């Protein structure tokens with residue numbers, strides 16, 4: 001391979017157009033093609049990327065690429081990722097990696113040595129986690145997490161439940177931040193509009209006694225994205241929407257101040273993810289979010305869905 005990764009963006013819908021815009025910006029890659037099956041979106045792609053080949057199907061450009069960024073609906077991920085890996089292509093796949101644990105397990109056999117498979121768990125890109133890294137690492141004993149990610153109906157991702165659409169971000173974040181093992185899951189939900197689970201509350205119990213309470217909704221009255229961690233020595237609150245952090249400890253910050261508040265940098269998550277993807281390929285390094293993380297997120301999704309369907313706590 002030359003010093004540029006030849007890449008195709010597959011899917012030019014709501015998010016794909018932004019991924020294509022990013023792929024056009026790096027010195028480390030060349031946007032060779034946009035693959036889009038719907039003619040109206042092909043037209044949009046042609047207008048924004050006049051010098052890029054626009055095709056219907058990935059097979060038309062398989063011989064011209066080293067890698068692909070998959071931004072199609074979740075129900076299509078497995079087939080596309082499988083085909084790309086079988087053809088020895090590096091893959092960045094938007095979250096979720098695929099629809100079921102069986103599919104994720106089956107992808108493992110195609111993940112040959114040297115191939116990069118990165119998953120788009122973009123919420124890991126918040127600068128907040130770097131700023132709070134030491135504080136979270138220093139937590140002694142069990143922690144309690146409260147995460148809320150709700151918004152009014154936007155009509156998107158209705159091929160999946162809110163669990164694969166929104167909650168998966170927070171299922172991944174709890175693992176990423178706490179680095180502890182989930183023991184069991186109990187979930188409660190409502191199918192309000194789409195015939196699928198639109199509002200879900202899940203309680204994750206961790207082996208060390210930590211608990212995460214996650215609320216995800218896509219037919220809500222408010223727009224909230226926040227994460228709160230409480231432990232025996234204090235509390236952190238992150239407003240993921242407004243990029244603000246507030247902390248409180250068991251002492252004070254001087255002069256009677258019990259709460260410290262500060263802003264954190266708003267970042268372009270897709271840009272960070274793609275930059276990492278091409279660097280991983282060119283430098284033969286593990287990606288920031290790899291196959292195992294993608295699989296673990298899907299295992300938790302499946303546990304939440306099983307709990308919703310059975311009305312019981314599910315061991316993980």
Ligand SMILES: NC(=O)c1ccc[n+]([C@@H]2O[C@H](COP(=O)([O-])OP(=O)(O)OC[C@H]3O[C@@H](n4cnc5c(N)ncnc54)[C@H](O)[C@@H]3O)[C@@H](O)[C@H]2O)c1
Nearest residue numbers: 011012013014015016035036037038071072074094095122
């Ligand atoms: N990381 C995030 O925060 C985030 C945010 C939004 C969406 N997503 C993920 O991105 C993916 C796409 O979401 P979206 O909202 O852009 O969907 P979308 O429906 O707006 O766009 C998908 C596009 O893919 C095209 N398509 C479908 N099958 C195809 C195929 N086989 N080959 C080529 N094109 C094909 C469709 O015609 C459509 O234009 C989903 O998996 C979703 O979970 C992630």
